[in-house]
Amino acid sequence: MKDNLLVMKDLQNKLPNLSILLSEPLSKHTFIKTGGNGDIFIKPKDIHELQTIVKYVHTNEIPLTVLGKGTNVIIKDTGIRGVIVSLEKFNHISVNGREIHSGSGANIIDVSRTALSFGLTGLEFACGIPGTVGGALIMNAGAYGGEISEVLISSTIINGSGEIITLREGEFQFGYRNSVFAKENYIIVDAVFRLEEGDPEAIKAKMDENTFLRESKQPLEYPSCGSVFKRPPNYFAGKLIQDSGLQGTRIGGAEVSTKHAGFIVNVDNATSSDYLKLIKHVQKTVKEKFGVDLETEVKIIGDE
Ligand SMILES: Cc1cc2nc3c(=O)[nH]c(=O)nc-3n(C[C@H](O)[C@H](O)[C@H](O)COP(=O)(O)OP(=O)(O)OC[C@H]3O[C@@H](n4cnc5c(N)ncnc54)[C@H](O)[C@@H]3O)c2cc1C
Structure with a gap:
C-alpha cells in the first residue's frame, strides 16, 4: 500500500x-x-x-x-x-411537497424535526436516533414501531469503483438492521423520504411520547453505542442479559448498563478493548445460561 x-x-x-x-x-x-x-x-x-x-x-x-x-x-x-x-458536510435538508431531500451527513433527528415543522408525518420514530441519514439507511434504523424502510423512496450512492447510481423503491433490500447499502458497501450520498400530510400537534405529541420513553429507559447520561446486540429470534437481548445477572458488570471503564441491559456504557475512560472484552463476556454468559447466540448490532471496525 x-x-x-x-x-x-x-x-x-x-x-x-x-x-x-x-x-x-x-x-x-x-x-x-x-x-x-x-x-x-x-x-x-x-x-x-x-x-x-x-x-x-x-x-x-x-x-x-x-x-x-x-x-x-x-x-x-x-x-x-x-x-x-x-460526510458531515453533506448535511443539507430541503422539503418539496411531501418529500424531504437530505444529504447523508444530515442528522436524522434534524430531518424528523423538519418533517414536524412542515406538518409531515412518518418520521416521528426517528426523533431520538442520534446518527446521520447515511447511518440510518445502512442500518435500516428503527424505533417505536417505525423504520427507515417505510419512508425512503430514493437514494444516490457511489459504488466501490466510483460510479454514481440512484436507487429507487424496490431496490433497497431492507431487512432487520440490514439493507442493500450495507450488503454492497455502497457510499450513501443522499436520500429522499416520502411522508404524509399530518396534524402538527399529533406529530409533536408522538415525538414527545417517544422522547419520554427513550429518556426513561435508556442511559442517555453516559456515552454508549445504543443497543449493542441484535434482537435474537423469539427473545429480547436486554431481557436475556438482565436475566443472566450481568447488569453492572464492568471491564475497565465499560459497564453493562444498570438502567437498560442492552446498552454498554462508558463510565470511566473505557477503551474499545474494554468494550470488546465485555461484549465477549456477555455473549459467553448468555450462551451458557440460555443457549442463545447474541449477534452484535453495533459495527466493530478497524485493523490490527
Ligand atoms: C443512545 C443511542 C440510541 C440509539 N437508538 C437507536 C434506535 O432507536 N434505533 C436504531 O435503529 N438505532 C439506534 N441507535 C444506533 C445508531 O444511532 C443508528 O444505527 C444510526 O443510524 C447510526 O448512524 P451513524 O451516522 O452514527 O452511523 P455510524 O455509527 O457512523 O456508522 C454505522 C455504519 O454505517 C456506515 N455508514 C455511515 N454513514 C455512511 C454513509 N453515508 N455511506 C455508507 N456507509 C455509511 C459506517 O461505515 C458504519 O458501518 C442508537 C445509538 C445510540 C448511541
Missing part, C-alpha cells in the same frame, strides 16, 4: 482545496469516545470530491471507511488503516 504522505500529496494534487488530516484520533468521532487513530481522515465537501477520492482509492487498492456520527460503531484501539471519509 502507498505511504500515507504520498496518498495525501496525490489527493491534494487532484483536489487542491481538500483538507486532509493524518493520524486523526477517531475517539473524537465515535459516540463512545473510544478508538485508535485513522491514517488519512478527509471531509469532502461535495459529490465531485467524494467521487474523486473513491476512484483514487479504488485504483490504488487503498481501504476506504465511511463514518457517520459514530453512534453505532466500535473502532478498535489500533485504529483504521487507509482513508476514512466523514
Whole structure:
C-alpha cells in the first residue's frame, strides 16, 4: 500500500482545496469516545470530491471507511488503516411537497424535526436516533414501531469503483438492521423520504411520547453505542442479559448498563478493548445460561 504522505500529496494534487488530516484520533468521532487513530481522515465537501477520492482509492487498492456520527460503531484501539471519509458536510435538508431531500451527513433527528415543522408525518420514530441519514439507511434504523424502510423512496450512492447510481423503491433490500447499502458497501450520498400530510400537534405529541420513553429507559447520561446486540429470534437481548445477572458488570471503564441491559456504557475512560472484552463476556454468559447466540448490532471496525 502507498505511504500515507504520498496518498495525501496525490489527493491534494487532484483536489487542491481538500483538507486532509493524518493520524486523526477517531475517539473524537465515535459516540463512545473510544478508538485508535485513522491514517488519512478527509471531509469532502461535495459529490465531485467524494467521487474523486473513491476512484483514487479504488485504483490504488487503498481501504476506504465511511463514518457517520459514530453512534453505532466500535473502532478498535489500533485504529483504521487507509482513508476514512466523514460526510458531515453533506448535511443539507430541503422539503418539496411531501418529500424531504437530505444529504447523508444530515442528522436524522434534524430531518424528523423538519418533517414536524412542515406538518409531515412518518418520521416521528426517528426523533431520538442520534446518527446521520447515511447511518440510518445502512442500518435500516428503527424505533417505536417505525423504520427507515417505510419512508425512503430514493437514494444516490457511489459504488466501490466510483460510479454514481440512484436507487429507487424496490431496490433497497431492507431487512432487520440490514439493507442493500450495507450488503454492497455502497457510499450513501443522499436520500429522499416520502411522508404524509399530518396534524402538527399529533406529530409533536408522538415525538414527545417517544422522547419520554427513550429518556426513561435508556442511559442517555453516559456515552454508549445504543443497543449493542441484535434482537435474537423469539427473545429480547436486554431481557436475556438482565436475566443472566450481568447488569453492572464492568471491564475497565465499560459497564453493562444498570438502567437498560442492552446498552454498554462508558463510565470511566473505557477503551474499545474494554468494550470488546465485555461484549465477549456477555455473549459467553448468555450462551451458557440460555443457549442463545447474541449477534452484535453495533459495527466493530478497524485493523490490527
Ligand atoms: C443512545 C443511542 C440510541 C440509539 N437508538 C437507536 C434506535 O432507536 N434505533 C436504531 O435503529 N438505532 C439506534 N441507535 C444506533 C445508531 O444511532 C443508528 O444505527 C444510526 O443510524 C447510526 O448512524 P451513524 O451516522 O452514527 O452511523 P455510524 O455509527 O457512523 O456508522 C454505522 C455504519 O454505517 C456506515 N455508514 C455511515 N454513514 C455512511 C454513509 N453515508 N455511506 C455508507 N456507509 C455509511 C459506517 O461505515 C458504519 O458501518 C442508537 C445509538 C445510540 C448511541
